[in-house]
Amino acid sequence: MYNINTSANVEFGALQTKVPWLAPMAAVEGLEEYWKTANTQNHAWLPWNHMDEDGKEIPPPVRPAAPQSSPGYVRQMQIAWTKESKKKVEILYKKSASSNKRGKFAE
Numbered sequence: 001m002y003n004i005n006t007s008a009n010v011e012f013g014a015l016q017t018k019v020p021w022l023a024p025m026a027a028v029e030g031l032e033e034y035w036k037t038a039n040t041q042n043h044a045w046l047p048w049n050h051m052d053e054d055g056k057e058i059p060p061p062v063r064p065a066a067p068q069s070s071p072g073y074v075r076q077m078q079i080a081w082t083k084e085s086k087k088k089v090e091i092l093y094k095k096s097a098s099s100n101k102r103g104k105f106a107e
Helices: 002-014 032-036 071-099
Strands: none
Touching: 002 071
16 A cells, blocks of 8 residues: 555646746736746846736736645555554564574574
């Protein structure tokens, strides 16, 4: 189950948007050179047009939330990992007990 949930969590993140900015075209018109490098250079500020030619307000560019992992998949990975770890400890104990004639761990 651990591998299944790990793969599902990776897929969950991969399918999320990677768009760095969402903006109306009018908001960045004439400022394309700034916005082309907005995700690759560290600009002190990013200009945008807040009014159109008619004086109507243009919504500002927004940055969508970064991709997130799924808390459900992560929790299932933790549960699966714990169960697998317990199984491995039991197997090691049984091997140790069977190799020791008294049935105790070797000191």
